[in-house]
Amino acid sequence: MRRRRLIAAGVTGALAGCLEKTSSADDPSGDDLVRAAIDAREAVNNLAAVRTMTAETPEETIERRERLFQRPPDAQRREVLESSDSRAPEGTVSVRTQAVTWGYYPTTGKVLERHHPNRFVEDRTRLILQSLLEEYDLALDGTDTVDDRDAYVVDATPKSDEEVGRSIELLVGETIYTIPLGGGGR
Structure with missing residues (x-):
């Protein structure tokens, strides 16, 4: 136990x-x-925070500092301020509602929009x-x-x-x- x-x-x-x-x-x-x-x-009703995350695996250690804004339970905005993670570099922004997630990726300069019409949060x-x-x-x-x-x-x-x-x-x-x-x- x-x-x-x-x-x-x-x-x-x-x-x-x-x-x-x-x-x-x-x-x-x-x-x-x-x-x-x-x-x-x-x-x-609203949350605002700066979150620092460290993820360790046997192969690598990833550190990331993000600014978060939330309206529980489903609305969220996340902006990466500092990062050693190539999958979420500095400047990456994600905005999520119950039905749609938008992601801005600075390495490509593109915005990706994903629809979630059946998401239950x-x-x-x-x-x-x-x-x-x-x-x-x-x-x-x-x-x-x-x-x-x-x-x-x-x-x-x-x-x-x-x-x-x-x-x-x-x-x-x-x-x-x-x-x-x-x-x-x-």
């Missing part, structure tokens, strides 16, 4: 600061923190947070720093002995925070 450790304020990146630790008195439970994240997510972040409540035992595990603010850390242990499937692991300092993807690996 693998245990998952995550920062409640950083569960989605988009919620950083929504659950910022404000005092040491009456610390909430892990379940309370995830419920608060779900409530905060439902209230989010769910709020994946909300679904992941809800799966944490349903499929994990959650416990408060102190605090950590996110964006120079104190934030709660939630330890998530799977309720079943099944191995958790696909996930994203975030390295913060020397601690690895794992966020499950999908419905608990199914």
Whole structure:
């Protein structure tokens, strides 16, 4: 059984600061923190962030810095500011709605338009947070720093002995925070 450790304020990146630790008195439970994240997510109308991503494989390491704008659950604009990824070089822009995605590729100077007439978009972040409540035992595990603010850390242990499937692991300092993807690996 693998245990998952995550920062409640950083569960989605988009919620950083929504659950910022404000005092040491009456610390909430892990379940309370995830419920608060779900409530905060439902209230989010617009998101703006600069995201830095590093992807490591045995063959290469790719780093990318992007500016994101979102209107959950389906509208998004992503602009690559810096990149070592030849598939998404600096200046690449992607704009997505539920029905259409436009992509500008600076290496070719072209815009590609893709239509998705049957796309059904769910709020994946909300679904992941809800799966944490349903499929994990959650416990408060102190605090950590996110964006120079104190934030709660939630330890998530799977309720079943099944191995958790696909996930994203975030390295913060020397601690690895794992966020499950999908419905608990199914």
